Amino acid sequence: MDDEEETTSSIHVRINGEREQHDIEHGETLMASLRRAGHYSVKNGCDEGVCGACNVILGERGLTRSCLVPAASCDGADVMTVEGLLDDAGNLHPLQEEFLEHGAAQCGYCIPGILLSAYDLLQDNVNPTEDEVANALSGNICRCTGYVQQIEAIQAAADRLPHSETAAEGDA
Amino acid sequence: MSQYEGEPESADETVAENDAADSNVTVRESVEKVDGWGLVTGNARYTDDVPTDDALAGRVLRSPHAHARVRSIDTEAAEAIEGVTAVITHEDVSEQRFTRTGFPHPAPAPFDERVFNETVRHVGEPVAAVAATTVDAVERALEAIEVDYKVLDHVLDPEAAMGSDTPTLHPEEYENQQENADPEHNVVCETRHEEGDIEAGFEAADEIVEGEYKTQIVQQLPMEMNTAIAWIDDRQRLVLRTTTQVPHICRAKIARAFDIDRTDVQVIKPRVGGGFGVRQDTVPIQYIAAALALETGEKVRLRNERKEDLHVSQTRHSQTIQIKTGVREDGTIMVMHVDITSNTGAYGCHGFAVLENAAHEPLSVYPCENRLFTGRAVYTNVTPGGAMRGYGAVQGTFALESHVDKVATEIGMDPVEFRRRNAIEEGEASFEPASSEAMDQLQSVGVEECLERACESIGWSDGPDQPANDRYRCGYGTALSMAKSGVPNSEFSRCNVTLETDGTLTVRVGVGDTGQGSETVMGQIAAEVFGLDINSVHVKADDTDATPWDNGAYASSTTYVSGNATEKAARDLAEKVRDLAADWYDVDPEAVELADGEVAPPRGESMTLSEFAEEAFAGIRGPKRRLTGSGQHYTPLSPKPFAAQIAAVEVDTETGEFEVTNFVNAVDCGQALNPANVRGQIIGGAIMGLGQTVSEAIEFDEDGQPELRGLRDYEVIHATDLPEIDTELVETHEPTGPFGAKSVGEVTTLGPPAAVANAIEDAVGVRITDLPITSAKIWDALQGGR
Known part of the structure; x- marks a missing residue:
C-alpha cells in the first residue's frame, strides 16, 4: 500500500453562505467531508447514489447527491444543506413548517434530502402538480411515510410562497 | 432506578375514567411531533451524527461461504499492522450460546448462536472483527486475516433441508429448543393447533377448496444503516450508542452475552432512522462493537455499509402456505386448515413466533368452529429471518385473503359479501396460539364497518369502469386484516x-x-x-x-x-x-x-x-x-386493530403489465390519538406492503450468495409509483386502551399483497399465488389460460 495519508489536501467551500476550509482525505466524497466537518444533516443512506438522503444544492449544478461527488472537485463551491432553508432569524421555511403540519416526517432520516429536492423543485416550478412533486421526489427513498403527506406538504408550501400563482390568484 | 425523585410505586392498577379533561387538549389532535423541529431542520442526531475522531474504526470480516467450519484463523499478520488495536474471533468470545432475538429472556427462540460462530451458516456471517486507529489499517487488517475454512454442503430450500440427505446446520445441542424441534433435520419447531373437529367440518361442507401460496424474502430497509458506537465510561461501564428500537432489551442482551451486571451497561438510543422490526434484535454488530470496546477499553465505531446491511440483516421469512377450506353453499366457512413451512435461515431467531403469528392473526378474522394450523420453521443457509412489520401475518394474510377470494369464486359469491358473512364480530374471540396467555375476547371490532367504508370509497358494487380498448382490463380486490396491540403477558x-x-x-x-x-x-x-x-x-x-x-x-x-x-x-x-x-x-x-x-x-x-x-x-x-x-x-390483553383494504388495478392483457391505480385503507385502530400520525402509519404501512407485493425481493444464487450489488438492486416503491390513496379512519373505542386507543403500526402492511392479487384475478381471471406479483407472472398465467 502507498502512504495515502500523505495525499490529504484542503478545499475552501461556502456552506449555507459561511466560508469553511475542509481538510479532505484522498478519494473522499463531498458527503463524507461535509459530515466529518460536522454537517450531520447530510445523511448517508446508501453511499451509492440511490437514496437521495445526502442531497445538497451544489452551486450551479443544483440538486446533487453528495455521495457521488469527489470532495476534491468542490474547491470554491457553494453548498446548501437543509440548514440553509432557515431564514436569517432562524425561522423555518414554509416547506419545513408544512412538513410538520402534515406529519410528513416520521424517522426523519430522509427528510433533509427530500426537503432539498422539494426546494429545488420550487425554484423552477412555483405551482407544481401532484405528479410534478412526485417526479421531483423520484430520486429519494422514504421508507416510513409512503410519500403522500410529503407531497401534500410540498404543495401546501408552494401555495404559501409569495411567488406562487395560487397565492396570487386565489383558488381560481 | 434510584435516581428518581419521588415516592414508592402506586399499587393501584386501575385507571380512573372520569377525571380526564373533556376538552381533549392534545389527545385526538394532530399535534406536531415532539421531535419534529429537529427532524425538519437537520438537527436531529442519529447514532452516527456525533464526532468520532476519538473512536477506533471497527469492521467485520464476513464469511464468503454459505456453510463452512472455521478450521483455524491466523490473525498474526493482521495484528502486526500499525494502528491495529484488536482482532477478535470466535476464540475470544464466550462459548455460551444465546439468541439475538429481541424479546425478554428467554425469548421463544433457540439459543443457537454466539457472537462469532465456529461454524458459519450463511454468506456474510461474521467470522472476525478488527478495531484500528484508521480506516485504512482496518481494511488492510481484514485482508491480512487468514481463515482456513472447511466448506460444508449447504441447503437453501426448506423442503430439501428437512430431508434425510441434507446437511444438518445445528448438529450441536443447544438450549431453549422450541416445540417439537428436530435439529438433525433442520426443524426449529413444529407446531399444531386444532380447535373443533376438522374431519366433521370437511364432511359438513358443500365445497372443499385448496390452494398453495408462496412469499419471498424481503427486508425492512430502514434508511439509517445498523450502527453502533461502544465505549467504556468513567465508571468502567459499557455504553452503547446504537440503532435500536428496544433499548432496554438490547441492554439486557448485551449484559447477558458478556456476563456483565445490567447496571454496568447503558444503551443510548438517539433518533433512529426507521426500524420496522430489524432493530428489535440485538444484531451482530452491536455485540461485536461491545466486544471490541471491552477488548480495547476504547471507543469503537462500527457501521454496516448499505450493501452489507442488505446482505446480512435479518429479513422477512419466506413461507409456503397451503390452505384447505370447507364451505357451505350459503357462504358459511365450516373448516379451515392452514399449513405453513417457514424458512428461518441460518438461525432460529423469530422462527417460532413468526410462524405462530402467520396463521393465528389471519385466521382470527374468520372465527369458524373448526380450524387447524400446522406448521414448521426450518433452518437453511440463508440470512436469518427476523422481525418485520407484520411479523408473519403479511405472509399468512396474503395466503388466506387470496384463498378467501378463491373460495368465494368457487361458490359464486361476491368476495365482499362472503367476507361480511364470516368476519369476526365484537365479543368473539381471536384465534390465539396455544402458548399465548391472551384473554382473547375482543371488545372493539370494527372490521365490518371498515369493509363497508372501503367499498363505499372505491364504489365496489358498481365495479371498475372498463377502458374502451379491451386490451386493458380493470379489477377490484379486497383483503381484511388484523394485528395486535402487544404480546399478551x-x-x-x-x-x-x-x-x-x-x-x-x-x-x-x-x-x-x-x-x-x-x-x-x-x-x-x-x-x-x-x-x-x-x-x-x-x-x-x-x-x-x-x-x-x-x-x-x-x-x-x-x-x-x-x-x-x-x-x-x-x-x-x-x-x-x-x-x-x-x-x-x-x-x-x-x-x-x-x-x-x-x-x-x-x-x-x-x-x-x-x-x-x-x-x-x-x-x-x-x-x-x-x-x-x-x-x-402489564396485561393479558392485546386488543386487535383491523383493516379492510381495496386495490384497483389495470392490466394490459397483451403484456401482463399492470398498474395499481387506487388503494383504499379503512382502519379500525380504536381512537386515533394523533390522526395525522395515524394516517402516516396507515399509508406508510400500506406502501411498504405494496413494495412486497410488486417489486421487493432478496434472492440468493445457488451458492447462497445474495443477488444484490447494493440498494440499486432492491426495488422499493418511489413517489412516482404511488396509486391514488384513500384513507378512512373507522374509529371504535377500545375500553382498555389509553383514551380508547389500540395500535396502528402494522395492520395496513398485511393486506396489499392479497388485495392486489385479488384485483388482478378480478381484472383478467388469473390468480398469482407467489410474491412478488410481476408482469412476467401475469403474462405467463394469461398464456396458460389461452
Whole structure:
C-alpha cells in the first residue's frame, strides 16, 4: 500500500453562505467531508447514489447527491444543506413548517434530502402538480411515510410562497 | 432506578375514567411531533451524527461461504499492522450460546448462536472483527486475516433441508429448543393447533377448496444503516450508542452475552432512522462493537455499509402456505386448515413466533368452529429471518385473503359479501396460539364497518369502469386484516412523571421511537390528563439510564402498553396534586378539579398548575413538596386493530403489465390519538406492503450468495409509483386502551399483497399465488389460460 495519508489536501467551500476550509482525505466524497466537518444533516443512506438522503444544492449544478461527488472537485463551491432553508432569524421555511403540519416526517432520516429536492423543485416550478412533486421526489427513498403527506406538504408550501400563482390568484 | 425523585410505586392498577379533561387538549389532535423541529431542520442526531475522531474504526470480516467450519484463523499478520488495536474471533468470545432475538429472556427462540460462530451458516456471517486507529489499517487488517475454512454442503430450500440427505446446520445441542424441534433435520419447531373437529367440518361442507401460496424474502430497509458506537465510561461501564428500537432489551442482551451486571451497561438510543422490526434484535454488530470496546477499553465505531446491511440483516421469512377450506353453499366457512413451512435461515431467531403469528392473526378474522394450523420453521443457509412489520401475518394474510377470494369464486359469491358473512364480530374471540396467555375476547371490532367504508370509497358494487380498448382490463380486490396491540403477558412498561417547579411535566418512559411518533403520543397522553398543552411536557425516552424498563417498540405495543403506563403515571401524579390541594384547602381530594392546566378546589380560587407547583415546592402552605407519579402496565390483553383494504388495478392483457391505480385503507385502530400520525402509519404501512407485493425481493444464487450489488438492486416503491390513496379512519373505542386507543403500526402492511392479487384475478381471471406479483407472472398465467 502507498502512504495515502500523505495525499490529504484542503478545499475552501461556502456552506449555507459561511466560508469553511475542509481538510479532505484522498478519494473522499463531498458527503463524507461535509459530515466529518460536522454537517450531520447530510445523511448517508446508501453511499451509492440511490437514496437521495445526502442531497445538497451544489452551486450551479443544483440538486446533487453528495455521495457521488469527489470532495476534491468542490474547491470554491457553494453548498446548501437543509440548514440553509432557515431564514436569517432562524425561522423555518414554509416547506419545513408544512412538513410538520402534515406529519410528513416520521424517522426523519430522509427528510433533509427530500426537503432539498422539494426546494429545488420550487425554484423552477412555483405551482407544481401532484405528479410534478412526485417526479421531483423520484430520486429519494422514504421508507416510513409512503410519500403522500410529503407531497401534500410540498404543495401546501408552494401555495404559501409569495411567488406562487395560487397565492396570487386565489383558488381560481 | 434510584435516581428518581419521588415516592414508592402506586399499587393501584386501575385507571380512573372520569377525571380526564373533556376538552381533549392534545389527545385526538394532530399535534406536531415532539421531535419534529429537529427532524425538519437537520438537527436531529442519529447514532452516527456525533464526532468520532476519538473512536477506533471497527469492521467485520464476513464469511464468503454459505456453510463452512472455521478450521483455524491466523490473525498474526493482521495484528502486526500499525494502528491495529484488536482482532477478535470466535476464540475470544464466550462459548455460551444465546439468541439475538429481541424479546425478554428467554425469548421463544433457540439459543443457537454466539457472537462469532465456529461454524458459519450463511454468506456474510461474521467470522472476525478488527478495531484500528484508521480506516485504512482496518481494511488492510481484514485482508491480512487468514481463515482456513472447511466448506460444508449447504441447503437453501426448506423442503430439501428437512430431508434425510441434507446437511444438518445445528448438529450441536443447544438450549431453549422450541416445540417439537428436530435439529438433525433442520426443524426449529413444529407446531399444531386444532380447535373443533376438522374431519366433521370437511364432511359438513358443500365445497372443499385448496390452494398453495408462496412469499419471498424481503427486508425492512430502514434508511439509517445498523450502527453502533461502544465505549467504556468513567465508571468502567459499557455504553452503547446504537440503532435500536428496544433499548432496554438490547441492554439486557448485551449484559447477558458478556456476563456483565445490567447496571454496568447503558444503551443510548438517539433518533433512529426507521426500524420496522430489524432493530428489535440485538444484531451482530452491536455485540461485536461491545466486544471490541471491552477488548480495547476504547471507543469503537462500527457501521454496516448499505450493501452489507442488505446482505446480512435479518429479513422477512419466506413461507409456503397451503390452505384447505370447507364451505357451505350459503357462504358459511365450516373448516379451515392452514399449513405453513417457514424458512428461518441460518438461525432460529423469530422462527417460532413468526410462524405462530402467520396463521393465528389471519385466521382470527374468520372465527369458524373448526380450524387447524400446522406448521414448521426450518433452518437453511440463508440470512436469518427476523422481525418485520407484520411479523408473519403479511405472509399468512396474503395466503388466506387470496384463498378467501378463491373460495368465494368457487361458490359464486361476491368476495365482499362472503367476507361480511364470516368476519369476526365484537365479543368473539381471536384465534390465539396455544402458548399465548391472551384473554382473547375482543371488545372493539370494527372490521365490518371498515369493509363497508372501503367499498363505499372505491364504489365496489358498481365495479371498475372498463377502458374502451379491451386490451386493458380493470379489477377490484379486497383483503381484511388484523394485528395486535402487544404480546399478551409479555410486554411491560413503566413510566415516571415529574411535576417540575414551573408546572411542566417530565415524562420518563423507555419507548423505542424510531420515527413512528411514540414519544409524541406519550407526551399527548400525559398532557391530556392535566389538560396541558403538548409543549408543557418533555418526554425522555432515549437512554436506559434515564428511563425505567419498557419492552420497546415491537408487536404494535407502544401506544397500548406504554401508553397505559404513561396514563397511569400521569393519573398517579394528578392524584397527588389533588391530595395536596385538598390538604391546603381542607376539602375532599375528590372535589378538587384538575383540568385545562388548572387546579380548582371547590371553594376558593383555582390556580394554574404552574402556580400550584411553585407553591408546593416553595413550601408556602406547608412542608416543601416535590411531586412525581408512576405507573406500570402489564396485561393479558392485546386488543386487535383491523383493516379492510381495496386495490384497483389495470392490466394490459397483451403484456401482463399492470398498474395499481387506487388503494383504499379503512382502519379500525380504536381512537386515533394523533390522526395525522395515524394516517402516516396507515399509508406508510400500506406502501411498504405494496413494495412486497410488486417489486421487493432478496434472492440468493445457488451458492447462497445474495443477488444484490447494493440498494440499486432492491426495488422499493418511489413517489412516482404511488396509486391514488384513500384513507378512512373507522374509529371504535377500545375500553382498555389509553383514551380508547389500540395500535396502528402494522395492520395496513398485511393486506396489499392479497388485495392486489385479488384485483388482478378480478381484472383478467388469473390468480398469482407467489410474491412478488410481476408482469412476467401475469403474462405467463394469461398464456396458460389461452
